[in-house]
Amino acid sequence: MSLLVARDLRKDYPMAGEQVHAVKGVSLAIERGEYVAIAGPSGCGKSTLLHLLGGIDAPSEGWVELEGVRLGALADRALTRLRLTRIGFVFQRFHLLPVLTARENVELPMAEAGVPARERRARALELLGYVGLGHRAGHRATQLSGGEMQRVAIARALANRPALLLADEPTGELDAATGHEVLELFRRLNADGATLVVVTHDEKLAAEAGRVVRMLDGSVVAPR
Amino acid sequence: MAPVWTLRNLGRRPLRTALSLAGIAVASAMLLDMVMLSGGIERSFERLLLGRGFQVRVSPKGALPFDAEASIADADQVVARLRGDPDIAAAGPVLGGALYARTADSLATLFGYGIDPAAQSLYQVLSGRDLAPGDTLGILLSAPAAARLGAAPGDTLRIVGGLDPGIATAAVERRLVVRGMVRWLYDYRGQPSVGVLLPVMQRLVHAPDRVSLVAVRVREDAAVPGVVARLRATEPRLEVNSVAQLVVHFRERLVYFRQLSYILGTVSLIVTVLLVATLLTITVSERLGEIATLRAVGVPRARIVRQVLAEGLALTSIGTVIGIGLGIATARRLDAILTSFPGLPAALSFFVPEPRSLALAGAILLVAGSVAGLYPAWLAARAPIAATLRAEAT
Numbered sequence: 001m002s003l004l005v006a007r008d009l010r011k012d013y014p015m016a017g018e019q020v021h022a023v024k025g026v027s028l029a030i031e032r033g034e035y036v037a038i039a040g041p042s043g044c045g046k047s048t049l050l051h052l053l054g055g056i057d058a059p060s061e062g063w064v065e066l067e068g069v070r071l072g073a074l075a076d077r078a079l080t081r082l083r084l085t086r087i088g089f090v091f092q093r094f095h096l097l098p099v100l101t102a103r104e105n106v107e108l109p110m111a112e113a114g115v116p117a118r119e120r121r122a123r124a125l126e127l128l129g130y131v132g133l134g135h136r137a138g139h140r141a142t143q144l145s146g147g148e149m150q151r152v153a154i155a156r157a158l159a160n161r162p163a164l165l166l167a168d169e170p171t172g173e174l175d176a177a178t179g180h181e182v183l184e185l186f187r188r189l190n191a192d193g194a195t196l197v198v199v200t201h202d203e204k205l206a207a208e209a210g211r212v213v214r215m216l217d218g219s220v221v222a223p224r
Numbered sequence: 225m226a227p228v229w230t231l232r233n234l235g236r237r238p239l240r241t242a243l244s245l246a247g248i249a250v251a252s253a254m255l256l257d258m259v260m261l262s263g264g265i266e267r268s269f270e271r272l273l274l275g276r277g278f279q280v281r282v283s284p285k286g287a288l289p290f291d292a293e294a295s296i297a298d299a300d301q302v303v304a305r306l307r308g309d310p311d312i313a314a315a316g317p318v319l320g321g322a323l324y325a326r327t328a329d330s331l332a333t334l335f336g337y338g339i340d341p342a343a344q345s346l347y348q349v350l351s352g353r354d355l356a357p358g359d360t361l362g363i364l365l366s367a368p369a370a371a372r373l374g375a376a377p378g379d380t381l382r383i384v385g386g387l388d389p390g391i392a393t394a395a396v397e398r399r400l401v402v403r404g405m406v407r408w409l410y411d412y413r414g415q416p417s418v419g420v421l422l423p424v425m426q427r428l429v430h431a432p433d434r435v436s437l438v439a440v441r442v443r444e445d446a447a448v449p450g451v452v453a454r455l456r457a458t459e460p461r462l463e464v465n466s467v468a469q470l471v472v473h474f475r476e477r478l479v480y481f482r483q484l485s486y487i488l489g490t491v492s493l494i495v496t497v498l499l500v501a502t503l504l505t506i507t508v509s510e511r512l513g514e515i516a517t518l519r520a521v522g523v524p525r526a527r528i529v530r531q532v533l534a535e536g537l538a539l540t541s542i543g544t545v546i547g548i549g550l551g552i553a554t555a556r557r558l559d560a561i562l563t564s565f566p567g568l569p570a571a572l573s574f575f576v577p578e579p580r581s582l583a584l585a586g587a588i589l590l591v592a593g594s595v596a597g598l599y600p601a602w603l604a605a606r607a608p609i610a611a612t613l614r615a616e617a618t
Contacts, residue, residue, distance in 0.1 A: 013611070047613075047614070048610070048614075051609075051610040051613070054520070056519070056520045056609040056610050056613070057609065057610030076525065077524060077525075080519070080522055080523075080524045080525070081522065081524075082522075083520065083521065083522040084521065084522020084523070085522065087522075088521075089517075089520050089521050091517060091520075091613065093513070093616060095513060095514055095517035097229070097514065097518075098236070099229065099232035099233055099235070099236060100228075100229060100232070104228075104229075108518075108521075108523070109521055109522055109523075112522060112523050112524070112527065113522075156521065157521070160522075168613075
């Protein structure tokens with residue numbers, strides 16, 4: 001059984017008085033351990049598709065199943081819990097809590113999931129070590145560089161051992177060197193067994209993936 | 225983790241938070257002062273009247289104690305009847321009136337009390353000694369009187385009474401020796417008061433067998449209503465009031481203080497709510513992207529709501545703690561101003577800081593802080609995740 005299955009996804013939303021058809025009938029299956037890139041030009045609907053796959057937006061039509069659970073059938077609380085425990089998100093703008101340290105940012109999802117303090121502290125330090133930031137654990141997010149912030153965000157996404165890691169333009173705010181570090185990290189993550197879906201318009205990053213789903217104007221053009 | 229997060233969030237914009245805290249502290253101080261004012265003066269008045277354990281006051285019909293120049297006639301008989309009541313432990317007659325002290329070149333105006341030292345409800349001896357029964361040559365001075373006359377225990381004063389400015393020859397003059405310095409409980413600030421034995425005062429002011437009031441100490445507090453009812457029946461030409469009834473009269477006279485305190489207290493509460501709500505709304509609006517991210521990574525809506533409410537509560541709590549200090553300091557200053565008005569006992573307090581009033585004001589403010597957080601918390605909870613993230617990305 002595929003880890004994630006999406007069928008006939010459509011997403012329409014109003015913008016400036018007009019209906020935008022952001023995603024038009026996309027179907028997709030992601031297998032465990034896969035590294036998939038969703039590539040395409042800006043505004044082609046790839047971020048919206050990622051939001052639908054991650055259950056942070058509801059499709060206008062179609063459905064998404066993660067590990068056999070249909071996201072649209074879940075109440076808000078259950079869907080939130082599923083995102084907390086089964087999906088990891090990485091965003092272009094990192095969105096770490098600036099008032100918390102790197103370790104505390106990584107601990108946050110675990111605290112929400114009810115992981116005991118000692119255990120989550122150890123896991124946070126382990127994850128920060130994994131992303132090469134063990135020495136920055138006590139620094140606040142505002143004291144970190146862009147690349148470091150993104151690596152902390154990746155550690156946060158991995159905190160609750162998710163089945164699926166979704167990343168939306170993870171190198172979009174980074175320079176070439178730090179972008180390369182993130183790219184390396186994703187490669188290592190995938191090699192260690194993580195299932196990755198990365199939205200990008202960066203061809204280098206897309207080329208790293210095992211499969212590239214190309215989108216244009218809300219539709220998947222290749223491969224399906 | 226949550227408390228740390230809450231407090232650090234407040235520190236994100238230190239200047240804005242400091243200004244908001246200052247605003248909340250001022251509003252809290254005002255609310256606290258108004259809570260203290262709304263009931264403080266009554267409690268202070270009651271404590272003052274009960275200070276020496278006399279629970280009943282007997283005054284001329286239609287007048288409250290020292291309310292007018294009216295006096296009780298046949299005072300000896302009245303006092304004897306009161307002292308004959310088995311429920312009454314003591315009856316202390318008092319005659320008030322104007323006295324004058326002759327100085328080198330003029331007369332200094334004084335307020336004189338004629339008292340029975342064995343049953344007095346009016347003063348505390350600070351230095352020297354009290355008047356002994358039968359000490360018709362002794363006099364007690366308040367500090368302002370001593371300062372005005374330059375007198376101390378042991379000095380002899382020439383006290384004049386019954387002085388009509390138009391016919392000075394009608395005055396009675398006595399040489400009296402200062403026995404002690406006292407604090408008169410009902411004097412206004414700076415009032416130059418003296419005390420002599422009641423018969424001496426009656427002769428000085430030409431009021432034989434008259435008193436201004438009689439303070440009555442009832443043996444048991446529970447018997448006070450019964451004694452008051454009985455005295456009203458047996459002494460129909462007198463005004464008989466328990467301290468509780470005098471407090472009611474007092475409350476009726478000062479009803480505007482209570483109304484003022486309610487209005488200003490409500491205004492300060494509204495200001496607090498608006499301040500906290502405005503600050504949190506701005507904060508939430510600035511952090512919508514962050515909130516959407518938290519929601520995306522699985523932080524529940526309820527957690528976001530709790531976080532916003534906690535920030536409002538923390539802000540209000542800190543502001544309230546500062547406000548309590550500020551409120552007490554302000555109350556002391558205002559009290560000093562208000563009790564310096566002539567005619568008001570200096571021992572009276574308009575603002576009484578009691579644990580109950582502090583707790584009440586604190587509780588009201590905390591509820592207000594929580595209420596103020598409801599709208600921004602609702603804003604944070606209903607922020608659509610995907611649309612907010614889309615807007616953040618553009």
